[in-house]
Amino acid sequence: MTDVLPPATPDWATEFDHTKDAYAASAPDIWDELRERCPVAHTEAHGGVWLPVRHADVSAIANDTEHFSSEGVIVNAFKPEGIAPQGYAPPITSDPPFHAGARRLLLPAFSPRQIERWETATRAACQELIDEILERAGDLADAATEYAQHIPVRVIAEMLGLPREDGDRFRLFIHRVIETPGQHANLPYEDTLVYYLSEVIRRRRREPHRDDLIGFLLQAEMDGEPLTDEHVFGTIALLIIAGIDTTWSAIGASLWHLAEHPEDRERLQTDPEVWPFAVEELLRFYAPVTMARIAATDTEIGGCPVAARDWVLLPFPAANRDPEAFERADEFVIDRQRNRHVAFGLGIHRCLGSNLARMELRVALEEWMARIPEFEVSDPAGVRWSTGQVRGPRTLPVRILRTQED
Numbered sequence: 001m002t003d004v005l006p007p008a009t010p011d012w013a014t015e016f017d018h019t020k021d022a023y024a025a026s027a028p029d030i031w032d033e034l035r036e037r038c039p040v041a042h043t044e045a046h047g048g049v050w051l052p053v054r055h056a057d058v059s060a061i062a063n064d065t066e067h068f069s070s071e072g073v074i075v076n077a078f079k080p081e082g083i084a085p086q087g088y089a090p091p092i093t094s095d096p097p098f099h100a101g102a103r104r105l106l107l108p109a110f111s112p113r114q115i116e117r118w119e120t121a122t123r124a125a126c127q128e129l130i131d132e133i134l135e136r137a138g139d140l141a142d143a144a145t146e147y148a149q150h151i152p153v154r155v156i157a158e159m160l161g162l163p164r165e166d167g168d169r170f171r172l173f174i175h176r177v178i179e180t181p182g183q184h185a186n187l188p189y190e191d192t193l194v195y196y197l198s199e200v201i202r203r204r205r206r207e208p209h210r211d212d213l214i215g216f217l218l219q220a221e222m223d224g225e226p227l228t229d230e231h232v233f234g235t236i237a238l239l240i241i242a243g244i245d246t247t248w249s250a251i252g253a254s255l256w257h258l259a260e261h262p263e264d265r266e267r268l269q270t271d272p273e274v275w276p277f278a279v280e281e282l283l284r285f286y287a288p289v290t291m292a293r294i295a296a297t298d299t300e301i302g303g304c305p306v307a308a309r310d311w312v313l314l315p316f317p318a319a320n321r322d323p324e325a326f327e328r329a330d331e332f333v334i335d336r337q338r339n340r341h342v343a344f345g346l347g348i349h350r351c352l353g354s355n356l357a358r359m360e361l362r363v364a365l366e367e368w369m370a371r372i373p374e375f376e377v378s379d380p381a382g383v384r385w386s387t388g389q390v391r392g393p394r395t396l397p398v399r400i401l402r403t404q405e406d
Contacts, residue, residue: 010022012030012033012034012041013041014042014043014044015045016030016051017046018051018075018290018313018388018389019046019388020387021384021385023387024385028317031315031317032321035054039052039054039057039302040052040301040302040303041053042304046077046311047077048310049075049311050301050304050306050313051313052312052313052314054318054319054322054324055324055325055342056302056324057301057302058315058316058319059319059342061293061301061312062291062314062346062347062349063346065095067295067297068293068312069084069295069296070084070087070093070094070099070349071087071093072093072294073089073092073093073293074178074388074389075181075313075389076181079309079311080093080294081309085097085099086098086234087234088234089237089242090102090234090235091106091235092238092242093234096348099348099349101222102231102235103352105220106235106352107352109213110355111355112355115355115356115359118158118159118356118359121154121155121158122151123367125154125155126147126151126363126367127367129147130147130367130368130371130372132146133372133400134371134372134405139399139400139401140378140398140399141397141400142396142397143252143255143256143259143368143375143393143396144248144255144393144396145395145396147251148248148249148252148255148392148393148396149171149248149252150248151251151360152243152244152248153167153170153244153248156170156244157170158212159213159239160236161210162214169196170240171244173241174240174241177241178241178386178388178390179386179388181388200214200236201218201232201233201236204218205218214232214236217231217232217235242353243353245386245390245392246289247357247360248392249288249390249392250282250286250287250288250343250361251360251361251364251365251392252392252394252396253288253391253392253393254286254361254364254365255368255393255396256377257285257332258369259376259377259396261332262374264334265369265373265374267335269369274334274335275366277334277336277337277339278334279361279362280336280341281332282361282365283358283361284320284341284343285320285321286392287316287317287342287343288343288391288392289316289317289343289344289345289390290314290316290389290390291313291314292312292389293311293312293314294309294311294312295308296308313389316342316344316345319342320342372402372404373402373404374400374401374402376398377398378397378398378399379397382397383396383397
């Protein structure tokens with residue numbers, strides 16, 4: 001007999017692939033390793049991708065719209081070209097000067113006052129989901145698939161005026177676009193996001209005055225002109241893709257942390273004043289989003305030459321764990337006072353929906369902890385982290401140890 005050797009660990013400096021399970025499962029350790037020995041990694045996967053992991057480099061790129069274009073924000077074999085400055089999902093894929101107007105258009109809808117309107121609906125959705133979990137016999141649940149992944153789906157669907165029952169389709173679209181980009185070229189047209197949103201816009205053009213976000217977009221003007229169907233389509237797609245997956249990933253990762261750290265659960269239960277700090281620290285430590293840019297010109301990152309049209313990843317989660325930017329960066333500090341994290345990005349593309357995401361995360365955790373104060377991961381091997389550019393647990397098996405009613 002011969003010994004069977006375990007698969008070799010990739011050299012993350014030259015062989016990383018953010019769409020693979022091995023990277024997703026160990027991403028924080030990979031960033032720490034690279035920061036020490038190769039802070040600007042490069043892979044030939046996906047046609048070539050750069051990965052800076054230092055806060056200073058990530059910040060420099062995010063703030064440099066001259067040398068790095070947002071024409072493409074999801075690494076894909078089909079690299080966008082010739083669609084700047086609008087891009088396919090404004091404003092996140094827009095470059096100056098188009099970006100400013102496209103972003104300004106949406107700011108009122110995501111202001112703190114407007115987001116307050118959605119807190120009651122968010123809380124009701126969380127309570128309904130927890131009721132369903134607790135009404136079943138047994139003490140096991142999947143906190144990701146039965147809770148976290150439903151909350152932003154319901155909120156965004158209501159904000160857009162789309163049916164809640166389309167949530168399963170939203171999750172499928174997200175999986176294709178974020179986790180497995182470029183792998184679905186042969187899908188029937190009727191199964192695609194393009195078809196779904198084109199039909200939505202076609203139907204809604206007949207009744208443009210409904211009081212929801214789609215109605216707002218259909219009546220909006222930019223530079224004195226109505227928005228084109230392409231602009232409306234791209235913005236709705238952005239809200240479905242970026243407004244759902246990012247938030248459910250943050251909620252799921254936060255529940256995973258609390259399941260693994262009873263001392264932090266106890267602190268939240270005994271010290272209500274720590275909640276605002278805890279939410280920000282969860283966002284720092286488990287920031288879900290890695291964006292991408294396309295080099296607009298020949299340039300450099302941290303002294304490494306980057307060719308025009310190269311892909312560049314912006315791992316905001318890695319920047320949040322850089323010891324040059326944060327004290328005790330590798331520790332979760334529930335009452336961290338100074339916390340200028342970049343979970344919502346940097347520069348002109350800082351997350352437009354940050355008020356909404358914060359509210360959903362806070363409410364989801366408050367409602368869970370109020371009803372299920374004691375729980376633990378029931379099967380560590382059953383926790384699966386998503387691949388791609390948004391990182392969070394896709395499955396999170398937990399055992400409920402005590403409920404409010406016990």
